[in-house]
Each structure stands twice: as structure tokens, then as C-alpha cells.
Amino acid sequence: xxxxxxxxxxxxxxxxxxxxxxxxxxxxxxxxxxxxxxxxxxxxxxxxxxxxxxxxxxxxxxxxxxxxxxxxxxxxxxxxxxxxxxxxxxxxxxxxxxxxxxxxxxxxxxxxxxxxxxxxxxxxxxxxxxxxxxxxxxxxxxxxxxxxxxxxxxxxxxxxxxxxxxxxxxxxxxxxxxxxxxxxxxxxxxxxxxxxxxxxxxxxxxxxxxxxxxxxxxxxxxxxxxxxxxxxxxxxxxxxxxxxxxxxxxxxxxxxxxxxxxxxxxxxxxxxxxxxxxxxxxxxxxxxxxxxxxxxxxxxxxxxxxxxxxxxxxxxxxxxxxxxxxxxxxxxxxxxxxxxxxxxxxxxxxxxxxxxxxxx
Ligand code: ADP
Numbered sequence: 548x549x550x551x552x553x554x555x556x557x558x559x560x561x562x563x564x565x566x567x568x569x570x571x572x573x574x575x576x577x578x579x580x581x582x583x584x585x586x587x588x589x590x591x592x593x594x595x596x597x598x599x600x601x602x603x604x605x606x607x608x609x610x611x612x613x614x615x616x617x618x619x620x621x622x623x624x625x626x627x628x629x630x631x632x633x634x635x636x637x638x639x640x641x642x643x644x645x646x647x648x649x650x651x652x653x654x655x656x657x658x659x660x661x662x663x664x665x666x667x668x669x670x671x672x673x674x675x676x677x678x679x680x681x682x683x684x685x686x687x688x689x690x691x692x693x694x695x696x697x698x699x700x701x702x703x704x705x706x707x708x709x710x711x712x713x714x715x716x717x718x719x720x721x722x723x724x725x726x727x728x729x730x731x732x733x734x735x736x737x738x739x740x741x742x743x744x745x746x747x748x749x750x751x752x753x754x755x756x757x758x759x760x761x762x763x764x765x766x767x768x769x770x771x772x773x774x775x776x777x778x779x780x781x782x783x784x785x786x787x788x789x790x791x792x793x794x795x796x797x798x799x800x801x802x803x804x805x806x807x808x809x810x811x812x813x814x815x816x817x818x819x820x821x822x823x824x825x826x827x828x829x830x831x832x833x834x835x836x837x838x839x840x841x842x843x844x845x846x847x848x849x850x851x852x853x854x855x856x857x858x859x860x861x862x863x864x865x866x867x868x869x870x871x872x873x874x875x876x877x878x879x880x881x882x883x884x885x886x887x888x889x890x891x892x893x894x895x896x897x898x899x900x901x902x903x904x905x906x907x
Contacts (some may be wrong), residue, residue, distance in 0.1 A: 822906030
């Protein structure tokens with residue numbers, strides 16, 4: 548299962564475990580630690596008092612008490628001392644050890660704040676990179692839904708140069724349209740909601756088409772209609788509809804599976820790289836007429852490292868296009884044109900430009 552980056556207050560999340568950026572005493576503090584203890588109530592402090600503290604880079608687990616989660620995993624991040632004192636390794640260890648505990652306690656969902664990026668001073672962009680890298684490494688081997696919860700927008704900021712490059716790319720190509728069409732879906736989202744797109748399975752259209760051409764009562768008329776000298780115009784037009792439908796192009800799902808084979812990838816390599824849920828991938832695999840959301844279709848194009856033309860081709864099979872009157876599309880085009888297929892970097896850029904994120 549994938550990694551989701553959301554903006555929210557971690558104490559409000561309903562998942563199996565939330566992670567606390569604690570200090571070595573485990574007796575509460577400021578920042579996210581203070582918020583978690585406040586929301587969990589005195590019981591959490593009493594349980595923490597029995598744990599005997601925790602070393603930097605290690606993790607310990609308690610119950611969730613009055614929080615909506617089952618467990619709180621307390622980990623102690625490193626203090627930033629310029630970056631050359633083993634900070635990165637210790638921070639990686641926080642994620643690894645917390646995820647190990649989550650696995651041991653059978654958690655299927657766990658939420659992390661950006662450990663060390665507050666009072667402990669780890670630069671937010673680097674803290675986010677460590678979080679994403681550590682979690683994705685873990686997810687290559689394990690099935691779990693992992694959230695990174697960012698509290699403020701500054702936590703999720705791409706480098707200034709990249710931001711400026713993308714902004715210039717958009718400026719050069721952006722085709723002004725009526726403001727109504729420029730409205731992005733992200734603009735309509737509640738700031739605190741998860742940024743992902745729901746998928747829809749449409750009824751099997753091919754089956755429907757067959758039924759439209761050969762309903763049972765009509766089939767009974769088949770020989771009559773086909774009799775020489777008695778042309779049945781209705782039947783002729785229906786048959787041509789079937790002919791047309793039979794020539795239907797390869798579907799999105801068929802094209803995706805073909806591309807995965809061509810690239811020599813396994814299914815799981817592909818959906819994990821696309822940050823797409825395994826269950827969603829099975830739906831796509833088992834229904835050749837599956838209609839993905841645009842963000843999912845693009846996530847697969849990125850995972851497959853398709854060229855711009857190949858991406859457009861795959862999108863077209865799902866009924867989508869890339870346009871120059873849409874910032875989201877231009878950002879995708881920017882990354883593909885520059886050969887950068889790192890979905891998490893793309894998502895950071897999309898987030899910075901207030902766009903919907905890729906994958907689920
Ligand atoms: P540390 O001491 O490890 O730096 P902090 O609690 O000071 O821990 O900050 C860690 C991160 O948690 C910061 O990015 C901060 O913005 C964020 N944060 C603070 N409160 C919350 C909250 N309620 N939910 C999610 N994140 C939070």
C-alpha cells in the first residue's frame with residue numbers, strides 16, 4: 548500500500564498508530580508531542596512514565612488512550628547540528644524503528660509527523676526527503692498505508708530553483724482560458740483533506756454493447772432480418788455499431804499491462820513506483836474497461852517512465868489529455884520533458900503549486 552502525504556493535525560487521524568516526535572524522557576514536551584499528550588489525556592503520560600525513556604533513533608509504543616488511534620509510537624529524532632553529526636542516519640532509524648514496531652503490532656495504517664523538523668531544527672525539505680525515502684524503502688517490502696502528516700505548508704516545499712524553473716515553464720506555455728476552466732480541483736478541496744482521487748469502475752461497456760446489439764428478443768428475429776430481399780435497416784445499423792465497437796482500441800488496462808511487460812517490470816514494481824494501492828491495481832488488472840482517474844493514469848505513466856508522446860497515448864486510452872491551459876498538466880509535462888520520474892518529487896512540486904497529487 549502506498550504513502551500518502553496529507554495536511555492535517557495528527558491527533559485527529561483515525562489510523563492504527565500515530566508516531567510522536569518525542570524527547571528522550573518520553574514525558575511530554577512542546578510541538579506535536581504536547582499536542583498528542585493533550586489529546587490523549589493523563590493515561591498516556593502514566594504509561595510513558597513506565598517506559599524508562601528512549602534513545603535518539605529508537606522507538607517505543609504505547610496505547611492511544613483518548614486518541615482515535617490504537618497506538619502511539621514514540622520516537623526520538625536527532626537535533627540538527629549542521630548535518631554532519633549523523634543526523635540523517637538517526638532520522639532514518641526513527642522511521643525504520645517506528646515502522647518495525649507498527650509491523651510487530653499488526654498495524655495496517657500509521658501516520659508520521661515530520662520528525663525533528665520543529666524544535667529540533669532539521670531543515671524541513673531535508674526532513675521530508677528522509678521521511679519519503681525511508682518510508683518508500685520500507686513499503687517496497689511491506690504492505691502498509693503510511694501517512695506523512697504535514698502541519699504547515701512550509702514543511703512541504705520544493706527547492707527555490709525547481710520552483711522557479713517550473714513557474715517559468717508554466718509561464719512560457721500557459722494558455723489563458725476562462726477563469727472558470729482554470730479553477731483546479733485542488734482549489735475546491737478542504738485544506739485539511741487527503742489529497743487523492745477516488746477511482747470509478749464503470750460498468751463493462753463491451754458487455755453492454757453486445758446486449759444492445761443482440762437482446763434476446765431481437766436475436767430471435769435474426770434469421771428473419773437476414774433473409775435475402777428483406778433488408779432490415781435497423782439491424783444493419785446495429786451490426787455496424789457492433790463492428791465499430793469490435794474495432795475498439797486497446798483499453799487503458801490492456802495498454803498498461805502491455806507496457807509493464809515491455810519495460811520488464813513486475814506488477815508490484817510498477818504499482819509501488821506509481822504510489823498506487825495494490826487493491827486498486829488488482830481492480831485495473833481484472834477489469835479491462837477500468838476507468839482510472841487522471842492522477843492514477845499519470846502515476847502509471849511516470850512509473851513506466853514513458854516519454855511525453857507515450858504518456859499522451861496512455862492517457863488518451865483513459866479518456867484524458869494533457870493541455871497547456873492547465874497548470875497540473877504543465878507540471879507533469881515539465882517533469883517528463885526533463886526526464887525526472889521521481890513521483891515524490893513530482894508530488895512535492897504539485898503540492899507547492901496547489902495541485903492534486905499523483906497516485907492514491
Ligand atoms: P521535533 O522536536 O522532533 O522537531 P516538533 O514537535 O517540534 O518535533 O515538530 C515536528 C513537526 O511536527 C513539525 O514540522 C511541526 O510543524 C509538526 N507538528 C506540530 N504539531 C503537529 C500536529 N498536531 N500534527 C502534525 N504535525 C505537527
